[in-house]
Amino acid sequence: MDQNTRGLDDNLLETIVRLEDQLRKSDRRVARVLLDNPADVLSMTLGQLAKTAGVSEPTVIRFCAAIGCDGFRDLRVKLARSMAFARTTSHTAITAEDDLGTVITKVFDYNLSNLNWAQSKLNETSVLEAVDVLSEARRIEFFGFGASGIVASDAQQKFPLFGVPCGAPADSHQMYMTAEMLGPGDVAVGISNTGHTREVVTSLAVARANGARTIGITGQSSPMLTHCDVHLIVETLENTDLYTPTVSRLSHLVVIDILSTAVSLRRDEDHHERINKMKSRLAHLRSNPFI
Amino acid sequence: MDQNTRGLDDNLLETIVRLEDQLRKSDRRVARVLLDNPADVLSMTLGQLAKTAGVSEPTVIRFCAAIGCDGFRDLRVKLARSMAFARTTSHTAITAEDDLGTVITKVFDYNLSNLNWAQSKLNETSVLEAVDVLSEARRIEFFGFGASGIVASDAQQKFPLFGVPCGAPADSHQMYMTAEMLGPGDVAVGISNTGHTREVVTSLAVARANGARTIGITGQSSPMLTHCDVHLIVETLENTDLYTPTVSRLSHLVVIDILSTAVSLRRDEDHHERINKMKSRLAHLRSNPFI
DNA sequence: CCAAAAATGTAGTATAGCTACGTTTTTGCG
DNA sequence: CGCAAAAACGTAGCTATACTACATTTTTGG
Numbered sequence: 166m167d168q169n170t171r172g173l174d175d176n177l178l179e180t181i182v183r184l185e186d187q188l189r190k191s192d193r194r195v196a197r198v199l200l201d202n203p204a205d206v207l208s209m210t211l212g213q214l215a216k217t218a219g220v221s222e223p224t225v226i227r228f229c230a231a232i233g234c235d236g237f238r239d240l241r242v243k244l245a246r247s248m249a250f251a252r253t254t255s256h257t258a259i260t261a262e263d264d265l266g267t268v269i270t271k272v273f274d275y276n277l278s279n280l281n282w283a284q285s286k287l288n289e290t291s292v293l294e295a296v297d298v299l300s301e302a303r304r305i306e307f308f309g310f311g312a313s314g315i316v317a318s319d320a321q322q323k324f325p326l327f328g329v330p331c332g333a334p335a336d337s338h339q340m341y342m343t344a345e346m347l348g349p350g351d352v353a354v355g356i357s358n359t360g361h362t363r364e365v366v367t368s369l370a371v372a373r374a375n376g377a378r379t380i381g382i383t384g385q386s387s388p389m390l391t392h393c394d395v396h397l398i399v400e401t402l403e404n405t406d407l408y409t410p411t412v413s414r415l416s417h418l419v420v421i422d423i424l425s426t427a428v429s430l431r432r433d434e435d436h437h438e439r440i441n442k443m444k445s446r447l448a449h450l451r452s453n454p455f456i
Numbered sequence: 457m458d459q460n461t462r463g464l465d466d467n468l469l470e471t472i473v474r475l476e477d478q479l480r481k482s483d484r485r486v487a488r489v490l491l492d493n494p495a496d497v498l499s500m501t502l503g504q505l506a507k508t509a510g511v512s513e514p515t516v517i518r519f520c521a522a523i524g525c526d527g528f529r530d531l532r533v534k535l536a537r538s539m540a541f542a543r544t545t546s547h548t549a550i551t552a553e554d555d556l557g558t559v560i561t562k563v564f565d566y567n568l569s570n571l572n573w574a575q576s577k578l579n580e581t582s583v584l585e586a587v588d589v590l591s592e593a594r595r596i597e598f599f600g601f602g603a604s605g606i607v608a609s610d611a612q613q614k615f616p617l618f619g620v621p622c623g624a625p626a627d628s629h630q631m632y633m634t635a636e637m638l639g640p641g642d643v644a645v646g647i648s649n650t651g652h653t654r655e656v657v658t659s660l661a662v663a664r665a666n667g668a669r670t671i672g673i674t675g676q677s678s679p680m681l682t683h684c685d686v687h688l689i690v691e692t693l694e695n696t697d698l699y700t701p702t703v704s705r706l707s708h709l710v711v712i713d714i715l716s717t718a719v720s721l722r723r724d725e726d727h728h729e730r731i732n733k734m735k736s737r738l739a740h741l742r743s744n745p746f747i
Numbered sequence: 748c749c750a751a752a753a754a755t756g757t758a759g760t761a762t763a764g765c766t767a768c769g770t771t772t773t774t775g776c777g
Numbered sequence: 778c779g780c781a782a783a784a785a786c787g788t789a790g791c792t793a794t795a796c797t798a799c800a801t802t803t804t805t806g807g
Contacts, residue, residue, distance in 0.1 A: 749807095752805075753804065756800085758800095759797085760796085761797095764793080768787105770786080777779090
């Protein structure tokens, strides 16, 4: 199963949206019912769905086959799985009329479905390359602005897992200075959802020119990647609605989790011992500042 | 449906784990099969499941009723939904033997199921109180250390949505100074998963003593909440395994998303107009620093 | 140890999901 | 335009699945 179909498997509703215009006329009637109120369909029988859509039962069965389900039972299971994340993206837009409960649900749904999407689209090979590069690093610097700056700071805080000194310069001057000081054996990680943030792009170019290896974490193919040895594309469900919060941070943070965990797993026993000690000492420190 | 059962509804596997010892003997056999390989059960028929568990078909039906499902069909739907997030928590521990693909899956699963858990446990009334308090604020300061410091910074960056000046002092000195300068009309938000971080707790106490209102975002009932007017408990699936990454950040970030969105929704048209302008100008700025 | 109650299985039924086939509609080419 | 081939769709009947009523076994309590 390749990268693309995997995501669609978990997200039946998106699959249907995409295939909708290739479908037969009566199949489209069924698709409409499904997309309009997927929750209801979950509790319907084959016959009820057929009646609601105004088609015959075999048509529904053929529809199941058309969207890659193995019969109606299978459709129901896949639908349930897909529903767990969210309705299709269009249904999660937040409007001024929403009450608090709805806002809570929508924000959670949106973040959840976005993470799911990112997971299905993430290229494992790229992650492996990134882990390889990071494992051999002597020093790692993370570059990000705004929301991505948060992600960079988070990554920097995980330096115990990365096992080498890590930095996350906060402003553009510090970024340029840091990038200029990097060299062979060092790694620069650029984080930018758009991939266009100029300071980050430039910093990566500088770092690379000085012999450092570069990794780009971004939402799409973009200028930033021309300066990157490893391309980590973390797709997000873009949504430009006024009220919809930025969700890219979340998936980027999870990618950082993955990288730091994977790098840490490669280290030896002694390293893990240290992390343990660090953790327990930190626990004391929280409540009692003077050890 | 109250707060507790709601979470269990979405998380059938957790429900089963909890009810396991109250079940009949043969029901427990069925439960075992379900918990051991839930994925397989999804594609089984009633008869197959009965055979695998070594019980009769009606027993399976009775089991369905016992765990709150309305027949086998319903069980399958609920199971599929529950599976979408994760196996039960115990199955997501990361070990040194895991290959990269497994690590990716587990980290995503763990984060997803954690968000789901947080959602089901989040108390809407508390959120409403927080939104009320924040909406009336003249100024908001976010206090967090370490991973929670990231969350505080993120919240601070959302000040356009909150509509008032926001801050997120980074070190303990700045925290104390800031807290001391707060007064009536100001709001202090403390963020700490453990709820024990001394600097944060103290800052909240100081802020409150000076007349500011206080909100606590934490993972559990803890010392921090004694100094808080609003208690926002964001439960996490605690997991102390060596390699398991910190997941509390994610759910805390989502809560910040909710708060900022909800507060923003309360503001007037003019405010939204400004946000729009800000967004488009920012887009230009990304690629072209000199406007 | 026996009676009542609970637990489990057997056998039978209704219905949901599926298939073979026939009818209608659409498409393509002379 | 018209006819034949193909595709789309529905009807009717079949199979297997989920469920129910009842009988049997096991457990519990006095």
